[in-house]
Amino acid sequence: MPFDIQYQQKRLSAADAIRVVMNGDTIVVPTAVGEPPTLLAALSDARRDFRGVQVAQILPVRKYGYFDPETTEHVRHTAYFFSGISRAGGQEGWTDFIPAHFSELPELLRRGMIASDVVFSMASPMDAYGYFSLSLAADYTMAALNSARAVVLEVNPNVPFANGNCHIHISRIAAxxxxEEPLLEVGLPKIGPVQEAIGKYVADMIPDGATLQIGYGGIPDAVVMQLTGKHDLGVHTEMIGDGIMTLVEAGVITNRKKNYLPGKMLATFALGSKKLYQFLHRNPALEMHPxxxxxxxxxxGQNDNLHAINATMQVDFMGQCGSESLGFSPYSGTGGQTDFVRSANRSNGGKAFIVLPSTAKHDTISRIVPVLSSGTHVSTSKNDINYVVTEFGVAQLRGxxxxxxxxxxxxxAHPDFRGELRDAALRMKLL
Structure with missing residues (x-):
């Protein structure tokens, strides 16, 4: 059957398309702007028609009606990683949480250890061969497609058709x-003098020809801003944002010196501006992969000189990083931090940076602490940590x-806290 006829047969209103969902299903949704707002809004409107449905996702970016503690018996959110949208539900107990390394979510889905009954995703328009591109987030979604009973797409002309392993054929689509609404845009985080100081320490340690993994946040973006004088950088990352695009436009990122897939930037999801999303469209230098x-x-780690830059909230004397909770109260999730710390540790010439301001709450709390706050979820272990960077310098811990x-x-640490930290270290027989 011609692809355009299949397309028309499967084209439904959002209210009708969501009816592929059955009671007890788990709906897997991609990361961030890969989420389909029209479908999720329709699901929210009809949520009381369902029972025992879960929506599983990393980093939701819109607050849909189903984020409702009064209707969790109908539709409940399950977080692989909390955002500002889902955080309150996790802290109050009406949103579930599945701890996992970002890299391992696809295998957990393939093994059936995480459910995937239905997939809802944004998608590009169909090409002449019947394929759609899930360019905004290939992440764990490509694995979920293979185990799901039904796949439902929200097709939007603003979604780019990216290269890489991020395509699905019309024959596999249920509805x-x-x-046509514009894609959600996320601006660059605010950068102040503390972030700039940390960014300079890290940027000074990144050589020409290095391959970069850059996380989201003010400090990683401060690093990017100070790389404009570098040459022949490469990209192998999980998130591609406007900072990386800016370095490509400046001629700083060429990917020529990469020894693993030279000439190609690799990422698994995109988060940024309309210009960034257009940058993804059929760009031969960029591939989106699971x-x-x-x-x-x-x-x-097969990239030589892989430099990974990720943020944390607290580091203890052993180097353990609490990056995802405030004590026992969830804040974000494991994500890909440990994935790339370990990648950089494996890399010939690689460096893994964990960055953080030295204080919190207007300089009243030290983020360098003797022990992590009670109940804190350890994200990067003492055995994986390498470089820790604050605005006061660099601590190299590995070995x-x-x-x-x-x-x-x-x-x-901040000078105001060094005395009490030394006293604590003496009591702990570490000094």
Whole structure:
């Protein structure tokens, strides 16, 4: 049957398309702007018609009606990683949470350890061969497609058709709906003097020809801003944002010196501006792939000089990083931090940077602490940590003794807290 006829047969209103969902189903939704707003709004409107449905996702970016503690018996959110939209539900107990490394979510889906009955996703318009591109987030969604009973797409002409392993054929689609609303845009985080200082320390340690993995946040973006004088950088990352695009336009990123897939930038989801999304469209230098490819420490670590830059909220004297909770209260999730710390540790010449301001709450709390706050979820372990960077300097911890680590971390803590940190270290017999 011709592809255009199949398309028309499967084209439905959003209200009708969501009826492929059955009671008890888990709906897998892509990361961030890969989520389909028209379908999820329709599901929210009809949520009381369902029972026991879960919507599983990393990083939701819109607050749909189903984020409602009063209707969780109908439709409930399950987080692979919390955002500002889903965080309150996690902290109050009406949103579920599945801890996992970002890189391992596809395998958990393939093994049936995480459910995937239905997939809802944004998609590009269909090409002449019957394929759609899930360009905004290939992540775990490509694995979920293979185990799902039904796939429902929201086709939007603003979604780019990207290269890479992010395509699905019309023959595999149960239903589709159309929308034309602009894609959600996310601006660059605010950067102040603390972020600039940290960014300079990291940028100074990145050599020409390095391959970059850059996380989201003010400090990673401050690093990007200070790389404009570098040459022949490459990209192997999980998220592509406007900062990376800016370095490509400036001629800083060429991918020529990459020894693993030279000439290609790799990412698994995009988050940024309309210009960024247009940058993805059929760009021969950029490929979007599933996260078990981009974040696999063995594969990513084949890049020489891989430099990974990720943020945390708290680091203790042993180097343990609490990046995803405030004590026992969830804040974000594991994501790909450990994936890329391990990737950079494997890389010949690689460096893994964990960055954080030295204080919180208007300089009243030190983020360098003797022990993590009670109940804190450890994201990067003491055995994986390498470089820790604050606005006061760099502590290189890998291969160091507990005493050496303690001394190095106190040296980059805020001066107002160094005395009490030393006292605590003495009591702990670390100094």
């Amino acid at each position: 589709l709906t159309e929308s 996260v078990d490819f981009t974040n696999d420490p063995y594969l990513a 160091k003794t507990a005493r050496q680590r303690c001394e190095a971390l106190i040296a980059i």
